[in-house]
Amino acid sequence: MSAFEYKKAIADIPHKPGVYQYWDAEGTLIYIGKAKDLRNRVGSYFNKDTQMNGKTRVLVSRIRKITFTIVDTEIDAWLLENSLIKKHQPRYNIMLKDDKTYPWIIIRKEPFPRVFWTRKMIKDGSTYFGPYASVGMMHTILDLIRETYPLRTCNLPLTPENISEGKFKVCLEYQIGNCKGPCQAYQSTDDYDNNIEEIKDILNGKVGNVIKNVRKVIKTAVEALNFEYAHQYQLKLQILEKYQSKSTVVNSAITNIDVVSIASDERYAFVNYLKVMNGSIIQTQTIEIKKRLDETDEELLTIAITEFRTKFHSTSREIIVPFEIPFLDENLKFTVPKLGEKKKLLELSQKNVLFFKKEKLNQYEKLNPDLRTERILSQMQKDLRLTQLPHHIECFDNSNFQGKYPVSAIVVFKDAKPSKKDYRHFNVKTVEGPNDFATMEEAVYRRYKRMLEEENTLPQLIIIDGGKGQLSSALTSLRKLGIEKRVTVIGIAKKLEELYYPGDSYPLYLDKKSETLKVIQQLRDEAHRFGITFHRKKRDQGTLKTELEQVPGIGKTTADKLLRHFKSVKKIKEASESELSAILTKKQVQTLLTHFAPQ
Incomplete structure (x- = not known):
C-alpha cells in the first residue's frame, strides 16, 4: 500500500470497539488484534512517531489490506479476538502453547446418575465440571466423592420399569458397601438425588454447605437415638472436613473470583490462573505463550484471561491481577490487592507461575544449551x-x-x-x-x-x-x-x-x-x-632456591638446574652420587652430599 492508501483505509475505520485483521499481498491473514478504539489503534501502526521493534516493522511492511469487525463492548472484542486467533492462527500473533485436552467430571443425565471423568464433552444434557488442568486434583475430588457417597458404577438402564420388573441383581459393589443397590430398589431416588446435589456443591467449591447439612443429619440422628446412622455420617463429616482443610487457602467469604499472574522474558510469557470458590481453589492452570511482536505483559495478560475464562466457563465478576489493566467493562472488576487475603492469593499465583517458568526454561536449556548461554549473556x-x-x-x-x-x-x-x-x-x-x-x-x-x-x-x-x-x-x-x-x-x-x-x-x-x-x-x-x-x-621455588644456595659452591644458576631436573629438594637429597654428577662437578657433588648428610 502507498501512504495514501493507508490513510484511506484508516479513514473508513470508526472510533468504536472491535477487532481488526491485517492481510498480506497473497491474501493471507497475518495478524488479528482488538481495540476499544479501532481507528486510533490501527492508526498507531502507521504513525512515524510510534516506536516499534523489528518484528512489528516487518509486519507493517507486509500489510496490504485491513478489515475490521465492530462489537458492542470491549469484552466482546476480547472474546472475538480470542476465537479468531484460535481459528486462523495468524503468523504474527502469539502462540498459546496449550494443545492438551483436559478432563472433566461428568454427572450423567440418567436415572441414578453416575459420576466419572471424561475428556469428551457431549451436549446430551449431562452436567460437566472443569476442565481440570491438574489430573491429580481431579482424581482427589473423585476419590472424596466415592469415599463419601455410595454411587453406582454400572451402566445398567435403571428405569423405574426395569427396576420394578426385577430385571437386575445387586453385584459385588453392593456387597462391599460401595453401592446401596438402586437396581433392586434398595435405595430410593430421593436419597440418591440428595447425594448428587451434595456432590454438585462439592464440585462447585461449596464444601462448607455440605458440611453444615451433614452436621444437621448427625444431630437429628443422635436425637432420634439412631447412633449407627449418626456414626456413618460422622465418618462422612471427617472426610469432608479433611478435604476442606486441604483445599481452603483463604477466607471462605471470598467466592467466585479469578486470579491471574504473569512472568515473562524476551521470548516467552507464562500465565497462571486460579479459580476460587468459597475460599477454595477449585481450578488451576499455567499456560505458556510464545511472543511474536514483543507484546507487553498487559497485552499478554488480557489474551490469557480471555482464554482461561472461555475454557473454564468463568462467570466471576472480579479478577485479581498483578498490575492495572486498561480495560473498562461494567460487568468486570480488576483488583490489584495491596494486602489481605486477596494479596495472599495473588502471591500464591505468582509463586506458581515463577516455578512453572523456571521448570520450562530449564527443560528448554537442557535440550538446547545455547538458549541458556544466550539468556545469561542477555541478562548480563x-x-x-x-x-x-x-x-x-x-x-x-x-x-x-x-x-x-x-x-x-x-x-x-x-x-x-x-x-x-x-x-x-x-x-x-x-x-x-x-x-x-x-x-x-x-x-x-x-x-x-x-x-x-x-x-x-x-x-x-x-x-x-x-x-x-x-x-x-x-x-x-x-x-x-x-x-x-x-x-x-x-x-x-x-x-x-x-x-x-x-x-x-x-x-x-x-x-x-x-x-x-x-x-x-x-x-x-x-x-x-x-x-x-x-x-x-613461584614462592616455593624461591624458598627452595634459597635453601640450595646456602650450600657452599652452589649458586643461583646451579640451583635452578637442580630444581628443573629433580623437581624438589627432597629428591635432590635422595639422589645418588652418579645422578648428581650429571648436573654438578665432582667437587660440587661432594659438597652437596656432605651438606645434606645426616648429623
Whole structure:
C-alpha cells in the first residue's frame, strides 16, 4: 500500500470497539488484534512517531489490506479476538502453547446418575465440571466423592420399569458397601438425588454447605437415638472436613473470583490462573505463550484471561491481577490487592507461575544449551548496561607475599564458560614492593598491548578484582593503549560484592541471587585460584632456591638446574652420587652430599 492508501483505509475505520485483521499481498491473514478504539489503534501502526521493534516493522511492511469487525463492548472484542486467533492462527500473533485436552467430571443425565471423568464433552444434557488442568486434583475430588457417597458404577438402564420388573441383581459393589443397590430398589431416588446435589456443591467449591447439612443429619440422628446412622455420617463429616482443610487457602467469604499472574522474558510469557470458590481453589492452570511482536505483559495478560475464562466457563465478576489493566467493562472488576487475603492469593499465583517458568526454561536449556548461554549473556548485558553481549570476558587478579614474588593472573570466559587454554600468568617486572595498583597497571598494559600487536579480538568486558584503586590503574593502561572506549571495564570489591564503573563514585549492587553476579563471582574466584596456584609455586621455588644456595659452591644458576631436573629438594637429597654428577662437578657433588648428610 502507498501512504495514501493507508490513510484511506484508516479513514473508513470508526472510533468504536472491535477487532481488526491485517492481510498480506497473497491474501493471507497475518495478524488479528482488538481495540476499544479501532481507528486510533490501527492508526498507531502507521504513525512515524510510534516506536516499534523489528518484528512489528516487518509486519507493517507486509500489510496490504485491513478489515475490521465492530462489537458492542470491549469484552466482546476480547472474546472475538480470542476465537479468531484460535481459528486462523495468524503468523504474527502469539502462540498459546496449550494443545492438551483436559478432563472433566461428568454427572450423567440418567436415572441414578453416575459420576466419572471424561475428556469428551457431549451436549446430551449431562452436567460437566472443569476442565481440570491438574489430573491429580481431579482424581482427589473423585476419590472424596466415592469415599463419601455410595454411587453406582454400572451402566445398567435403571428405569423405574426395569427396576420394578426385577430385571437386575445387586453385584459385588453392593456387597462391599460401595453401592446401596438402586437396581433392586434398595435405595430410593430421593436419597440418591440428595447425594448428587451434595456432590454438585462439592464440585462447585461449596464444601462448607455440605458440611453444615451433614452436621444437621448427625444431630437429628443422635436425637432420634439412631447412633449407627449418626456414626456413618460422622465418618462422612471427617472426610469432608479433611478435604476442606486441604483445599481452603483463604477466607471462605471470598467466592467466585479469578486470579491471574504473569512472568515473562524476551521470548516467552507464562500465565497462571486460579479459580476460587468459597475460599477454595477449585481450578488451576499455567499456560505458556510464545511472543511474536514483543507484546507487553498487559497485552499478554488480557489474551490469557480471555482464554482461561472461555475454557473454564468463568462467570466471576472480579479478577485479581498483578498490575492495572486498561480495560473498562461494567460487568468486570480488576483488583490489584495491596494486602489481605486477596494479596495472599495473588502471591500464591505468582509463586506458581515463577516455578512453572523456571521448570520450562530449564527443560528448554537442557535440550538446547545455547538458549541458556544466550539468556545469561542477555541478562548480563542488561544488568551491567553493556552495549553488546559479553561473549568474551577477562578477569585480572594479583598476588604477592609481603611484597615478594608478585604475580598477576588473567582468566578468560567465552560464552559464560571458562576457556582455560586462554588463561595467562604474568611475572611482574617493573614493580618493587607491595604495590597492587602498579602491578595491575603493568598486567593490563602487557596483556592488551600484545593482543593489539597480534591483532586479536578484544574482550567485550574486563573485570578487575578490586575496588576503585585497581580499577583506576587498569583504566590508565587502557588509556595508554587508546582502547578505553572500545571495551567496558568494571571492578568488583570483595566486601559487599559491589561493582564500580570508571568515573562513577556510586557502586552498583546486583541481587545476590542474580546469574550476572554469579558469573562475575565465578570469574573472580577462578582468577584468584589460578593466581594463587602460580604464586605458591613461584614462592616455593624461591624458598627452595634459597635453601640450595646456602650450600657452599652452589649458586643461583646451579640451583635452578637442580630444581628443573629433580623437581624438589627432597629428591635432590635422595639422589645418588652418579645422578648428581650429571648436573654438578665432582667437587660440587661432594659438597652437596656432605651438606645434606645426616648429623
